Every structure is written in structure tokens, then in C-alpha cells.
Amino acid sequence: MPELPEVEVVRLGLERFLPDRTVIDYRSNGKPLRLCSETQDMRRLLIGSRFLTVGRRAKYLLLELDNRSLLVIHLGMTGRLGLFPEKTPVLTHDHRRWLLDNGLELRFNDARRFGSLLIFPEETRATAERELFAGIGLEPFAPDCTADYMRAKAAGRTLPVKQFLMDGRAVAGIGNIYANEALFAAGIRPDRPAGRISRKKWLLLLQEIIRILRHAIACGGSSISDFLGTDGKGGYFQVHFSVYGRAGQACPRCFKPIKAIRLAGRSTFFCASCQR
DNA sequence: ATGGCCTCCTGTATGC
DNA sequence: TGCATACAGGAGGCCA
Structure with a gap:
């Protein structure tokens, strides 16, 4: 499973393609993940919103949208994110999909479903981030990690x-x-x-x-x-x-x-x- | 507080 | 070939 370098590689990949893309649609196959926000919340906060930045904290990906909501993604052990043309056949473990305004679809594939996908609106994201990262130590590349x-x-x-x-x-x-x-x-x-x-x-x-x-x-x-x-x-x-x-x-x-x-x-x- | 164990779930490899 | 078992990169909860 992805450790920091793998998550960072995914972040770099997303950073090339996601910023400025608007979400057109969101689909779930209904399979539970370790943690996942309700489909209705995902749709309400994401559809019509535009991705701004793609960050990372520990093994979490942090995708910020122009409505200031925050999509937090953890790949767990077997999670994958990929961008595919909309018509690409959906695979067995493609559990969540975000259709973008350029005809590509961001897909979350996770055989073991240990991954997590959480959406936080502007009002609660600061609190949510604080709780989520409360116990997590310094980034190894941070200057104060001595x-x-x-x-x-x-x-x-x-x-x-x-x-x-x-x-x-x-x-x-x-x-x-x-x-x-x-x-x-x-x-x-x-x-x-x-x-x-x-x-x-x-x-x-x-x-x-x-x-x-x-x-x-x-x-x-x-x-x-x-x-x-x-x-x-x-x-x-x-x-x-x-x-x-x-x-x-x-x-x-x-x-x-x-x-x-x-x-x-x-x-x-x-x-x-x-x-x- | 600390550290050990278990669990979530599926795919794959190995051995009989 | 078929079947059982062990193990896999994470992380949180429970228990002694």
C-alpha cells in the first residue's frame, strides 16, 4: 500500500490535471469504504465546484475546491486514483467516480476497500482537519523534523x-x-x-x-x-x-x-x- | 500511557 | 485442479 512516496506520486499526477477542472457528476457503486461521506453530501458539495489545489498531509490527499470545501482521500492498502475517458469500461473495484468538465473521469479503485473518501464543507473543514490530523506527527521533509x-x-x-x-x-x-x-x-x-x-x-x-x-x-x-x-x-x-x-x-x-x-x-x- | 492484538476486505501465492 | 491457509503497502479500536 501506498506510503508517503506513493501518495506524493499520486498527488503530483493529480496536480497536473485536476486544478481548474469542474466536477460534472459523482457516482458511487454503493460499496462501503472504511470511511466515506454520504453520496448526497459528495454530490451537493462537489457538483459544479472547481478543483483548486491538490495537497498532501501524511498519507492523506487534500483536494480543495473553489467553494472552499475539502475532499480528503486516503488510499488505504490498495486504493488507486486514475483519470480515464468517460467511456472507459468501469472495473469491478471502481467504487467512486467523478466526471470532470473535460470528458475525463477521476476513478477511485480499491480492491480491499480500506480507503477513505471524505468531503467537508467550508464551515467544518478546519475542525475536521484538526481532528483528522491531531495525532499525526511532523512531515519528514519539514525543517522542524530534526x-x-x-x-x-x-x-x-x-x-x-x-x-x-x-x-x-x-x-x-x-x-x-x-x-x-x-x-x-x-x-x-x-x-x-x-x-x-x-x-x-x-x-x-x-x-x-x-x-x-x-x-x-x-x-x-x-x-x-x-x-x-x-x-x-x-x-x-x-x-x-x-x-x-x-x-x-x-x-x-x-x-x-x-x-x-x-x-x-x-x-x-x-x-x-x-x-x- | 504503553504496547500487543485484532479487524475491516479481497486478491494472490503457496502447499497439500 | 481444487481447496485451505497465510499474507499483503494502513490505521483505528480494544484490552491488559
Whole structure:
């Protein structure tokens, strides 16, 4: 599922095509999503409105309209957004569709339906955003997301650092893949208690997180099985994976076999020799 | 407060 | 081939 880089790739795709487009129609196939606003609210607030900006916070996409309402989209594990000519056959998991004034349709496809689509009118959007993002940490690219900040957040925590990164309350947008990759790059074992990372290691880890996320965005994200950008094309950062999904294969640094364990139920990959 | 576990849902891979 | 099982990139809720 999409982590920060994949969501950012989708955002960049939408940003090229959505601004200035007016919504002509909205259709739902009635299948429930994890969270979804009522069809009547979507139609009332979106039809006749024009998209202005396409933003992102953590793994959420924020689409602002000219009536100042805000469409919030979360892709969950398998959500995809794509733009298609109106006549394109609708696929099984195309759950929601927005017809635009240029004959293209924005479609939300989500096999597992863990995604969310929420519309907030101008009056409630500020409150809604505050509640939605209340527990979410800093964006990794934000200037105030520093080693000292991370160290302070992790102080006293015995939780494995991988879970600390993925949990999003300190730093946003890092999921299973990029947590694994960043910890390898920084030479830190995923099961090391978050509170037992030195300042020097936090400096290195943050630097690697930023480098890897940027590189992944430049690669169009990671497509393991189902991530696609809005243009329907996959990313290729997966060819740069050092540890993720590489159990038993040679560590790119020392050539010893990569280990696979489960941490909080999630697949975890690391090199026991390079990561301490 | 913290951390572990479970759940939502479907598709795919693997093993018997 | 068919069937059962495990697992998948997220995230929120519940419980000890």
C-alpha cells in the first residue's frame, strides 16, 4: 500500500490535471469504504465546484475546491486514483467516480476497500482537519523534523524503533517498506528500543529517511503488486530495495543473508550484521 | 500511557 | 485442479 512516496506520486499526477477542472457528476457503486461521506453530501458539495489545489498531509490527499470545501482521500492498502475517458469500461473495484468538465473521469479503485473518501464543507473543514490530523506527527521533509525532535519523542520508549517510525505520531508517512529500508540504510536494528537510539544515530536515520523517500518519489514510488500512479503506470523504486522482501538474499553491504522476522505482526527485514 | 492484538476486505501465492 | 491457509503497502479500536 501506498506510503508517503506513493501518495506524493499520486498527488503530483493529480496536480497536473485536476486544478481548474469542474466536477460534472459523482457516482458511487454503493460499496462501503472504511470511511466515506454520504453520496448526497459528495454530490451537493462537489457538483459544479472547481478543483483548486491538490495537497498532501501524511498519507492523506487534500483536494480543495473553489467553494472552499475539502475532499480528503486516503488510499488505504490498495486504493488507486486514475483519470480515464468517460467511456472507459468501469472495473469491478471502481467504487467512486467523478466526471470532470473535460470528458475525463477521476476513478477511485480499491480492491480491499480500506480507503477513505471524505468531503467537508467550508464551515467544518478546519475542525475536521484538526481532528483528522491531531495525532499525526511532523512531515519528514519539514525543517522542524530534526534529530533532537525525534530523540525527544522517543525518549523513554521501549517500543521497537521500526514501530515507532511506522506509528506516525512522531513523523508521518512512513509505512512498512520505508521503515525497513531506512533502518537498513542507517544501520539500526528494527527491534532496537526507540528510546535507545543515540543522537548521532537519529541524525543519520532522519537523513536516510529523507534521502530514501525523495529517491522513491523520483522513481514514481514502489510497485510491489498493485500500486499505480494516476497515469496507470507503476513506480520502480522496488528495484532499489536493499532488504524489503529480500529474506535469505545477500545483504548488499556485507553479503550475509537478510533476516525476516515479524514485528507487531508486520514483515520485517534486516541484516543482523550491518544493523545494530 | 504503553504496547500487543485484532479487524475491516479481497486478491494472490503457496502447499497439500 | 481444487481447496485451505497465510499474507499483503494502513490505521483505528480494544484490552491488559
